[in-house]
Amino acid sequence: MPLLHFVxxxxxxxxxxxxxxxxxxxxxxxxxxxxxxxxxxxxxxxGLWRRMARAGRGRPASKHSPRCPGP
Structure with a gap:
């Protein structure tokens, strides 16, 4: 049961x-x-990039990056 990631x-x-x-x-x-x-x-x-942006850590640039929908 996946619980530990909530701790x-x-x-x-x-x-x-x-x-x-x-x-x-x-x-x-x-x-x-x-x-x-x-x-x-x-x-x-x-989702990871959105959380990083909210934390002020920016988003890594890569030619392999998926196109993410808006915020």
């Missing part, structure tokens, strides 16, 4: 993962997933 650094994601691992027996596995833009890379990249 920002200020909430201690490493601590939370350790809390999830603590009750498990030695040798157990904890499976986590994370969102990905693999299936719609152009939309993911456009």
């Amino acid at each position: 920002s650094d200020e909430y201690g994601p490493y601590y939370l993962v350790n809390e999830l691992l603590a009750p498990l027996p030695f040798g157990s596995f904890l499976m986590l997933s994370h969102v990905t833009g693999d299936f719609d890379a152009a939309s993911w990249l456009c």
Whole structure:
């Protein structure tokens, strides 16, 4: 279940993962997933660039850049 990407650094994601691992027996596995833009890379990249622009970080220029719709 993809949840960890909603936990920002200020909430201690490493601590939370350790809390999830603590009750498990030695040798157990904890499976986590994370969102990905693999299936719609152009939309993911456009969204990333919008967030970067709002944060004042600009947008990288590339001849391979997709055409992003308006803001």
